Amino acid sequence: MSGSRTRTTALCAALALAGTLAPAMPAHAFTGHGKTAGHRSAAQRIRSSGTTELTSGWAIRSSADTRDTGAEISKPDYSTKGWLPLSRPETLMAGLLENGRYPNIFDNDNMKKVPAEQFDANWWYREQLTVHPRKDGRTFLVMNGVSGKADLWVNGKRIAEGAQLQGSYARLEYDITPYVKDGANAIALDVSRNDEDITKFDTPMRYLTQNQVDWNPMAPDQNTGLQYAPQIVQEGPVSVRNAHVLQDDAADLSTADLTVKADVRNNTGTPQRVTVSGTITHGSTRIACKATVTVPAHATRTVTITKADCPGLHLKDPAVWWPYQMGDQPMYHLALDASVDGTVSSTAAEDFGIRTVTSRLTKPVPGKTHGKDGYRQFIVNGKPLVIRGAGWSPDLFLRYSPSNVANQISYIRNMGLNAVRFEGNFPPDDMFAQLDRAGVLAMPGWQCCALWENKSSTWSNDVKANASNQAGTMAERLRDHPSVFTFFQGSDDAPDPEKEALYLKAFEKADFRLPQVAAAEYKSSPKLGPAGTKEGGYNYFPPNALWNNKRETVNTNDPTLSMTGSAWGFDTEVSTGNTIPTQDSLNRFLSAAEQKKIWDPATAQGQTAGQDMYHTFFYSDYTRLSRMGVYNTPLWHRYGPWKDAGSYQKTVQLGQYEVTRAQFESYIGNSTDKANPSTGIIYWMLNKAWPSLQWSMYGSDFDQPGVYFGAKKANEPVHVMYSYDDDSIKVANLTGARQDGLRATAQIIDLDGKVRATASAPVGTLGSQDVRTVLHPKVPAGISKTYFEKLTLTRGSEVVSRNVYWLSTKADQVDWPKTHAPGKYTPSNGFAVFQKDGYADLTGLRSLKPADIKVQATTRREGGEMVTSVTVRNVGHGGAPALFTRADLFAGGKQVLPIRWSDNDVTLWPGEQQTITARYSATSGKPDVRVNGFNVPEQTRHAG
Numbered sequence: 001m002s003g004s005r006t007r008t009t010a011l012c013a014a015l016a017l018a019g020t021l022a023p024a025m026p027a028h029a030f031t032g033h034g035k036t037a038g039h040r041s042a043a044q045r046i047r048s049s050g051t052t053e054l055t056s057g058w059a060i061r062s063s064a065d066t067r068d069t070g071a072e073i074s075k076p077d078y079s080t081k082g083w084l085p086l087s088r089p090e091t092l093m094a095g096l097l098e099n100g101r102y103p104n105i106f107d108n109d110n111m112k113k114v115p116a117e118q119f120d121a122n123w124w125y126r127e128q129l130t131v132h133p134r135k136d137g138r139t140f141l142v143m144n145g146v147s148g149k150a151d152l153w154v155n156g157k158r159i160a161e162g163a164q165l166q167g168s169y170a171r172l173e174y175d176i177t178p179y180v181k182d183g184a185n186a187i188a189l190d191v192s193r194n195d196e197d198i199t200k201f202d203t204p205m206r207y208l209t210q211n212q213v214d215w216n217p218m219a220p221d222q223n224t225g226l227q228y229a230p231q232i233v234q235e236g237p238v239s240v241r242n243a244h245v246l247q248d249d250a251a252d253l254s255t256a257d258l259t260v261k262a263d264v265r266n267n268t269g270t271p272q273r274v275t276v277s278g279t280i281t282h283g284s285t286r287i288a289c290k291a292t293v294t295v296p297a298h299a300t301r302t303v304t305i306t307k308a309d310c311p312g313l314h315l316k317d318p319a320v321w322w323p324y325q326m327g328d329q330p331m332y333h334l335a336l337d338a339s340v341d342g343t344v345s346s347t348a349a350e351d352f353g354i355r356t357v358t359s360r361l362t363k364p365v366p367g368k369t370h371g372k373d374g375y376r377q378f379i380v381n382g383k384p385l386v387i388r389g390a391g392w393s394p395d396l397f398l399r400y401s402p403s404n405v406a407n408q409i410s411y412i413r414n415m416g417l418n419a420v421r422f423e424g425n426f427p428p429d430d431m432f433a434q435l436d437r438a439g440v441l442a443m444p445g446w447q448c449c450a451l452w453e454n455k456s457s458t459w460s461n462d463v464k465a466n467a468s469n470q471a472g473t474m475a476e477r478l479r480d481h482p483s484v485f486t487f488f489q490g491s492d493d494a495p496d497p498e499k500e501a502l503y504l505k506a507f508e509k510a511d512f513r514l515p516q517v518a519a520a521e522y523k524s525s526p527k528l529g530p531a532g533t534k535e536g537g538y539n540y541f542p543p544n545a546l547w548n549n550k551r552e553t554v555n556t557n558d559p560t561l562s563m564t565g566s567a568w569g570f571d572t573e574v575s576t577g578n579t580i581p582t583q584d585s586l587n588r589f590l591s592a593a594e595q596k597k598i599w600d601p602a603t604a605q606g607q608t609a610g611q612d613m614y615h616t617f618f619y620s621d622y623t624r625l626s627r628m629g630v631y632n633t634p635l636w637h638r639y640g641p642w643k644d645a646g647s648y649q650k651t652v653q654l655g656q657y658e659v660t661r662a663q664f665e666s667y668i669g670n671s672t673d674k675a676n677p678s679t680g681i682i683y684w685m686l687n688k689a690w691p692s693l694q695w696s697m698y699g700s701d702f703d704q705p706g707v708y709f710g711a712k713k714a715n716e717p718v719h720v721m722y723s724y725d726d727d728s729i730k731v732a733n734l735t736g737a738r739q740d741g742l743r744a745t746a747q748i749i750d751l752d753g754k755v756r757a758t759a760s761a762p763v764g765t766l767g768s769q770d771v772r773t774v775l776h777p778k779v780p781a782g783i784s785k786t787y788f789e790k791l792t793l794t795r796g797s798e799v800v801s802r803n804v805y806w807l808s809t810k811a812d813q814v815d816w817p818k819t820h821a822p823g824k825y826t827p828s829n830g831f832a833v834f835q836k837d838g839y840a841d842l843t844g845l846r847s848l849k850p851a852d853i854k855v856q857a858t859t860r861r862e863g864g865e866m867v868t869s870v871t872v873r874n875v876g877h878g879g880a881p882a883l884f885t886r887a888d889l890f891a892g893g894k895q896v897l898p899i900r901w902s903d904n905d906v907t908l909w910p911g912e913q914q915t916i917t918a919r920y921s922a923t924s925g926k927p928d929v930r931v932n933g934f935n936v937p938e939q940t941r942h943a944g
Contacts, residue, residue, distance in 0.1 A: 416715025443490025537830025753879020
């Protein structure tokens with residue numbers, strides 16, 4: 001992840017529904033529940049039958065503060081005076097924050113002041129619960145992972161030790177029937193520190209857990225503790241586990257043959273005759289099936305029900321699941337139970353979607369294709385598509401909020417992205433279920449630069465067993481989610497033969513039928529073969545370099561094809577560098593002194609210029625991405641100087657929009673190239689775990705910087721775009737339907753507002769996922785050095801897409817040999833080195849006269865949402881456009897976030913107007929709209 005071959009070597013070798021928006025939940029919203037130390041949490045009551053998530057009754061305490069043993073702490077009558085109560089199972093830092101420790105943790109550099117030595121000692125987790133065991137039944141405790149390792153105690157008895165109970169995604173089930181009492185019970189965990197900080201090169205990593213790599217600073221506790229809630233399961237003589245549905249779909253999706261599978265376990269010492277009943281439902285569709293099996297004593301049998309046993313499992317015209325731009329997202333539901341002598345003993349349920357995903361390597365063109373094996377391409381329901389996504393980060397302290405995730409998914413759809421990458425750091429199943437319903441693809445895989453990527457020869461037998469368990473657990477968790485379309489068995493490195501065999505065996509046992517890929521870099525493994533993917537770059541490239549897919553962009557020093565950022569192949573992690581939040585957002589977490597480190601003109605004096613800043617990630621010496629020089633230097637030379645925070649904000653938001661739009665458009669526009677097609681882009685990253693200045697498309701407070709709206713513009717369903725490599729105009733259809741009757745028009749406009757050239761042409765029929773070049777307008781001689789190109793795509797009188805570019809008659813000139821040259825700052829940081837005086841000249845924008853605009857706004861309610869419509873009209877009489885005009889809403893003095901805009905950062909010439917709409921939670925209050933822009937004086941209007 002977030003790295004290069006250089007970074008991999010330096011690190012790994014050294015370490016051997018989008019639906020109704022809920023109110024914003026910024027980082028600090030997780031941190032307190034008004035509890036005080038010593039308060040005893042109410043005991044969790046356990047259901048008499050079925051599964052209970054252990055989500056309450058927890059408390060924590062450092063072993064340095066108590067000499068009590070596990071045998072004592074896990075007794076039901078143990079006093080928790082002095083313990084810290086938890087509202088849910090969570091990491092140690094999350095628990096401390098919940099109890100009021102370290103307020104304003106993300107402000108300035110507060111987090112690095114947290115004493116990390118307090119986590120050197122083991123910590124105790126304790127859960128108080130009330131159980132009434134099922135008569136003649138069994139009680140099981142399911143542990144869903146531990147960050148670090150733990151000894152487990154139940155009612156005074158040690159049940160498991162850390163040699164087994166470790167790993168973030170391990171699922172371990174313990175029969176605690178002999179130890180459970182009717183009434184009060186207690187569970188205790190003696191947890192050892194996670195030890196997964198990759199920046200501490202002298203500290204060996206010991207556990208297969210999640211970490212923040214170089215996305216965010218590592219939490220002071222290194223995420224030690226619990227991420228997922230343990231479970232208590234009460235059942236009868238038999239248990240159902242591993243219930244799932246396999247599907248064999250016809251190539252034309254006209255039929256689907258389903259197979260229901262489940263493991264039935266006999267918990268008794270005598271054979272049991274078991275009736276397994278299953279029902280699959282979708283809308284008015286109901287398919288009921290049944291099977292009978294005899295399970296020997298203390299044995300497990302797999303029950304398989306096919307269309308031969310149950311003809312209803314042959315579906316005609318099934319409801320097919322599609323990525324959201326391409327179709328609908330129908331879901332089917334499986335309900336299963338196992339009965340003995342007519343009494344239900346155990347139940348299971350699973351949602352699934354009917355869709356087919358395949359993968360292939362594009363065919364190389366001899367002498368032209370950069371990657372000798374071609375490039376990874378994914379096909380959903382028979383249609384190849386460009387994967388357009390970004391890398392997801394969990395909360396820094398692994399706190400999970402379904403409403404927070406729902407808001408993030410609404411942003412993903414609003415930007416037009418179709419995928420999210422999970423490099424390790426797998427969220428709870430709720431997020432995958434939300435992605436299913438939203439139609440957003442999920443791209444999971446193991447994490448880089450951690451014990452996961454150490455050679456398997458360095459793994460102990462305990463670690464290998466743990467890896468096998470976690471692989472099987474994740475395969476089972478992910479296999480039925482229609483949003484999941486692949487699994488990457490390696491990240492920066494492909495798995496070695498032994499590790500690959502371990503993973504593949506676990507995935508095969510779990511019936512995981514989706515495409516698996518060896519690595520996120522251009523590497524291969526013995527069984528999976530070539531990955532066909534690449535990584536990087538991670539910092540500033542000008543738009544024409546992003547569009548360039550010629551041989552000069554290939555880093556010949558690196559066989560993994562990393563670091564160029566240019567639009568060819570499948571780039572699993574790539575960005576254009578720093579993401580500077582809006583001024584409103586910066587004011588929420590940084591002092592003025594800290595903010596000056598971002599915009600100080602001294603930061604524009606070269607790659608390493610500026611100061612090290614905490615809110616990027618200056619956590620080790622292998623990178624200098626925390627300094628602004630590598631980003632601000634080209635920004636300064638291309639757009640001209642700034643003198644203060646206000647003028648910097650205007651420049652950086654415009655610049656972020658420009659390059660992010662180009663990055664996504666280049667991958668869409670080059671997707672049909674014969675020799676070097678662009679098949680996928682994962683922007684690095686989607687979000688951050690804290691307020692950040694680096695690699696994100698929106699803030700932890702749901703701020704929407706220029707990056708956000710640049711991506712949104714590029715990923716419009718039907719889109720007209722400018723190709724920076726050859727000045728052509730292309731039209732893309734990212735929907736699932738054919739597009740007819742379109743016409744593209746390009747106008748070339750000088751700084752004075754004069755239209756110097758116009759070209760127009762019909763587009764013709766565009767199939768789903770099709771891209772076509774439709775115009776080659778010529779820039780007339782004598783035009784201003786900085787000029788505009790306005791594109792419109794129409795269908796009759798309807799404007800389907802509108803796109804405005806600010807361009808220069810002087811092209812950016814990248815020095816590709818120096819960009820690829822080995823060195824401390826290249827190519828590990830993945831940014832463009834410009835030729836001498838090789839910057840485009842966009843400084844003419846600073847000569848634009850102030851634009852005169854008129855703003856009108858109205859607000860209405862639609863269900864649980866408010867909808868504000870803002871109409872902006874340029875009423876000026878000169879030729880100056882209202883450049884990069886942005887609207888923001890405020891209610892009660894606070895910015896309305898999260899919010900979904902239909903468009904924003906728009907550019908309008910005199911006489912033009914545009915209405916944009918915003919959707920947000922109805923709890924936000926009466927809004928005012930603030931409008932400003934690059935050359936647009938700020939004004940505020942009531943939008944009630």
